[in-house]
Amino acid sequence: KTEELDQPNEEAQYCFENIKGSCYKTSWSSGIQITSYVVLGFLTILTLGGNLMVMISIAYFKQLHSPTNILLASLACADFCLGLTVLPFSSIRFVETCWYFGETFCRFHSSLELSFCYSSIVHLCFISVDRYVAVTDPLIYPLKFTVPVSGMFIAVAWTFSIVYSFSIVFTGANDKGIHELVNALSCVGSCQILFNKTWVVLSTLLYLIPFFTIIALYSKIFAVAKQQARMIEMMSNDTQSSDTYSDRVGRRERKAVKTIGIAVIAFVIFWSPYSIVVITDAFFNFITPPLLFDIVVWFTYSNSAINPLIYSLFYPWFRKAMKVIVSCKMLQLDCSTMNLFTE
Template identity: 35%
Template structure:
């Protein structure tokens, strides 16, 4: 999108012909935004590292569910380390300074990590469904081998699709995204308008419809089982019920994570669906804002674990005590 600058035109590369135009924000805007984006990246990286370290350091936490959580934390961590810093520079400087190949590679990694997050959440919802609906068969069915297979399929499928969309010829698929631009210093990545409605329908609405349906069933079943356990506890207290209570807490927390994911990503996805219908009239600035709102999901996930999971708080306190002895 060409943007006219009232007070003189600046370029990404002043010495090169065909350079993209550049908009320079005032320092009063750039500095606070740099501080905000940098702080967000630090919280994302630090928070997800804490979740990963906590799971790795305690054998009792190395369960099939937490393997999925660990893998999702890896995706969030890579998003904060690899994807967000270049996007921060491009968003504030309005130029891409890292070359054409890195533009395509960056967009591919972006798509891969976004797809991986959705697929991991889907796998986690399936895991919780099995734990609540079939608690006696859960450990036999949801084994470490099964979970590792789910994780591998999620990553491999996400990577294949992410890199195929970007590096495949743009004329082979009209809905495929193109990262080629007509000027030097520009880069159209995942968060641009010509991605294709079908992509978001397949990798967003269908998985989230599945997750919503599963969690609705889990919610109904969990209420029934909780009432049953409550009646049993009136007569006799059994230690075996602690496992069921833990499953309910884990299900509730993971349900909150899915809800936060919906709040962060839905506005951006809806914007991409509506934009082609209204002739691509949605401002580019709105896309960037919604992009960063979506990225905040990777920051909220470890915060949710810190506040809603007692196992995280207790184990993290133990790690802090060990570190400061």
């Protein structure tokens, strides 16, 4: 969103001084601009670096070539692509309060933004299904969820997200019926893709349906995992052995479920404000102040940097893999077959 002033002002700055109908530019002090660039630049680098580590770790270490981890790598790829293609331009738009890259690239940029965000939602939904079967039916899981099945899930997630996002934005279906409002809010130097009520409702459903699916599955998963933990504890007490292979695998699986569950909760926290703002704008003629809208958008972007931090806190194998990658040992020695699991 870009702020337009209703009354002309001789001292006002424009995004394009020599172009009629140019947007007004908000003047920030040098200190605020520099601070904003530093903060947003750090967030972008954190998103790129963390998710790149996840992708390299899972791709390089053979022990991590599991269906679940391949889905996690694809999720990290979506977040990495967001940081690479969307965040740098969004940073400039936020600080400069102008869009300098043209209308066509604005639509392309917005389409990519939607694609990566929907891809993340669908990936999380598929990961929850994967974990549900792994915990509730561990004997059938290796037969049902193989690497090719994960590949199929990934293909569906990416294809749906890209086709849906680009088709809405580039066909103009998003602003059908609200052209007068779009024209009133538009100016040269803005990049605001508005959505009518129909597409907002549909997009909200595409967020809520996977969201409630994930919540329902994880509620069942945690109940089953808790029951299994009690059974293992009872069996361990009876056999006086608490460190069998099945116990270690069971602990690792339950820890994986908790970690991914935390990632899902983080996703809900970071995405809920944006969903509320978008719905409010669609039904109340876009009343959200531009600065508030941009802050909410960047709060949502922050979710792409959070997942690698969650993995580093709760996955010992990820910390171990990062040490190998950062120390460049993988370039000197063949570490692809090393054991990353300490339990």
